Amino acid sequence: MKRLLTIFCIVSAILIPMGVRAQLYQPPFGGLVAFVVPCTCSFGYYITYAILHPINYPWVTRSLVFQPGVSIPHPHLEYMTTPTPTSWELGTFTPGGQCLVTAPNPADPCIPIPADGTIFMAGASYPGFVLP
Amino acid sequence: MKRTLLLSFLLLPIVSSAAITKTLSLGSTNLEVRYLQIILNSDPYTQIASVGPGSPGQESSYFGGLTNQAVMKFQTKYAAEVLFPSGIYKPTGIVGLNTRKKLNSINANTVLAAGSLPISIVPPSIQAAISLTSSSATQSTTTYSPFYQDAVHFQKTFFANLQPIFLSISSYQVKHGDVVTIQGSGFVAQQNTIHFGNQYSMVAPGSIDGKTLRFAVPDSIPNGSYNVWIENDGGSTYKSEASNFFTITDTPSAVPTITNISPSAIQFSDKATIVITGTGFMDQGNSIYSPIGTAPNLPSKDGKTISVPLASFSNFSSIQKSSQNFKGAGMNISIVIHNSAGNTSVPGSFLITF
Numbered sequence: 345m346k347r348l349l350t351i352f353c354i355v356s357a358i359l360i361p362m363g364v365r366a367q368l369y370q371p372p373f374g375g376l377v378a379f380v381v382p383c384t385c386s387f388g389y390y391i392t393y394a395i396l397h398p399i400n401y402p403w404v405t406r407s408l409v410f411q412p413g414v415s416i417p418h419p420h421l422e423y424m425t426t427p428t429p430t431s432w433e434l435g436t437f438t439p440g441g442q443c444l445v446t447a448p449n450p451a452d453p454c455i456p457i458p459a460d461g462t463i464f465m466a467g468a469s470y471p472g473f474v475l476p
Numbered sequence: 477m478k479r480t481l482l483l484s485f486l487l488l489p490i491v492s493s494a495a496i497t498k499t500l501s502l503g504s505t506n507l508e509v510r511y512l513q514i515i516l517n518s519d520p521y522t523q524i525a526s527v528g529p530g531s532p533g534q535e536s537s538y539f540g541g542l543t544n545q546a547v548m549k550f551q552t553k554y555a556a557e558v559l560f561p562s563g564i565y566k567p568t569g570i571v572g573l574n575t576r577k578k579l580n581s582i583n584a585n586t587v588l589a590a591g592s593l594p595i596s597i598v599p600p601s602i603q604a605a606i607s608l609t610s611s612s613a614t615q616s617t618t619t620y621s622p623f624y625q626d627a628v629h630f631q632k633t634f635f636a637n638l639q640p641i642f643l644s645i646s647s648y649q650v651k652h653g654d655v656v657t658i659q660g661s662g663f664v665a666q667q668n669t670i671h672f673g674n675q676y677s678m679v680a681p682g683s684i685d686g687k688t689l690r691f692a693v694p695d696s697i698p699n700g701s702y703n704v705w706i707e708n709d710g711g712s713t714y715k716s717e718a719s720n721f722f723t724i725t726d727t728p729s730a731v732p733t734i735t736n737i738s739p740s741a742i743q744f745s746d747k748a749t750i751v752i753t754g755t756g757f758m759d760q761g762n763s764i765y766s767p768i769g770t771a772p773n774l775p776s777k778d779g780k781t782i783s784v785p786l787a788s789f790s791n792f793s794s795i796q797k798s799s800q801n802f803k804g805a806g807m808n809i810s811i812v813i814h815n816s817a818g819n820t821s822v823p824g825s826f827l828i829t830f
Contacts, residue, residue, distance in 0.1 A: 376801070378767075378802060378805075378807060379767045379768055379791060379795060379807075381766075381767055381768075381769060381791065385643065386643070387552050387566070387567070390767060392767040392807065394802065394805055394807065405767075405807040405808045405809075407767055407810065412552055412555045412565075413555060413559070413560070413565035413566065414565075416556075444643055444644060445765055445770070447721075447814070448761075448763065448772070449717075449718070449719050449721070450717075451715040451716075451717035451718040451719070452718055452719055452721045453642060453643065453644045453645045453721065454643050454644050455644070455763075455765050455812065455814045455819055456643075456644045456659070456812070456819065457765050457766070457767075457810070457812050457823075458810065458812070458823055
C-alpha cells in the first residue's frame with residue numbers, strides 16, 4: 345500500500361503541474377476511486393474519490409461526474425468507461441454538475457444528485473487492486 | 477514474419493465473412509444482426525440478455541428492443557470513437573459507419589480470438605492460429621489525446637442547443653402562481669410550449685442558457701395531475717408512458733428537506749442505521765439516492781424522520797467487499813430524498829468511517 349501511495353504521489357507531482365499549465369480553469373484532482381454509481385438518466389458515472397491531491401490526511405472524499413460527450417477520457421479509456429473501485433485516477437474537473445438517475449417510473453423526470461464537479465479530463469490506473 | 481503473413485491470409489476470410497457491412501437498426505433482420513449480437517454479448521456491459529432470446533448462445537437475426545439498448549450501451553462505452561467524430565453526443569442505437577468499424581475491430585481482435593463465435597464460423601485449425609496471434613492483435617488499440625479543441629468543445633457542449641430534453645423538475649406538487657424550474661437541454665430563447673397533459677398548455681418565458689425553463693403556474697390550468705412535456709422548434713419531450721407526476725392543488729405537499737442526520741459519523745457495518753430528520757416526508761415511497769446507491773420506498777411514520785440501515789443501500793454489498801481498501805478513511809456521503817412531492821434541493825450528508 346505504501347509503495348503504491350509513493351508511486352502515485354511521484355506521478356502526481358510530475359503530471360498534475362503539466363495539467364495545470366494546460367488547463368488553467370480546471371482544478372486538478374487525484375485519488376482512489378471509492379464508490380461508483382451509474383447515472384442511468386444522463387449516461388455517465390457518479391464517482392466518489394478518496395482525494396489524495398491536493399494532499400489530504402485523513403482522506404476526504406469528492407464526488408465528480410464523468411459525463412460521456414463532455415468529459416475527455418485519456419488513453420486509458422478502457423478504465424474510464426467502466427470505472428472500477430480501487431483504481432486510481434488523475435485529472436481535472438469543472439466545478440458544478442450533477443448525476444441524473446432514473447425515477448421509479450423511468451418515463452418520469454430524473455432525480456438529480458448534486459456533484460462537486462464534472463470531470464474535464466482524466467486518466468487512470470487499470471485495473472484496480474484489492475488488498476488481501 | 478512468414479508465419480505472420482501466412483496467418484494474416486488465413487484470418488482475412490474469417491474476419492471479412494463475420495464482418496458487419498450494413499447499417500443496422502431497430503427492425504433489421506439479417507445474418508449480420510446475429511454477428512452484431514455475438515459481439516455485443518462478448519462484453520458483459522453490452523450483453524443483450526443473460527437468459528432467453530438474445531443471450532449468449534441464443535443470438536438471432538432480429539434487431540429488437542434489447543439489441544437496440546445494447547447498441548446504445550456500446551456507443552456510450554466507445555463514444556470517443558463512434559459518436560464524437562460525427563459530432564453526435566448521445567447514443568443513437570443505429571449501427572452506422574463508425575459503430576460498425578469499432579464492432580468489426582472487436583470482432584477481429586477479441587471475439588474471434590476468444591473463440592466465442594460458433595464453430596461453424598471459425599474452424600478449429602484457424603482458432604488455433606488465432607490464439608498464436610491474439611496477443612499481438614489485441615495491442616492495436618486506439619489512443620485519444622485531448623487538445624485545445626477538446627477544451628473548446630467541452631465548453632460548447634455545456635451550452636449546446638439540441639432537441640429539447642426534459643431531465644428534472646423542481647417541484648411535483650404546486651399551487652397556482654408557484655414558480656417551477658425545469659432542467660434539461662435544447663430549450664430555446666423563445667416559444668417553448670409547456671403542455672399539461674394533452675389538454676392544456678402555456679408558452680413559457682425563454683430560456684437564457686438553453687438548459688433551464690422557469691415558469692409560474694397559470695390560473696388557466698385547472699387543479700389536477702398532469703404529465704408535463706415541452707415542445708419547441710427542435711421537437712417534443714412527450715413520453716406516453718410518463719405518469720401524471722405533476723400535480724396542481726390548493727394544498728401542495730412541501731418538497732422533502734433534510735435538517736439533520738444522526739449519527740453524523742458512523743462506522744461502516746451491516747448493523748449500522750442512520751436516522752434522517754427533516755420535513756415533507758411521506759408515509760410511504762421515500763427513496764434515498766447517494767454515492768452508495770439507492771434505498772427505495774422507505775416509510776416515515778411521523779413525516780419527520782426516516783430510519784435507514786446502511787445495508788439497505790443498493791451498493792452496500794459491493795462496498796463491503798472492498799472496504800478493506802478504505803481502512804482508516806472517513807468518507808462524506810451526500811444524500812438526496814425523492815418522494816411524490818419532489819426532491820430535496822439541498823442534500824444532507826454524513827460521514828462513513830471504515
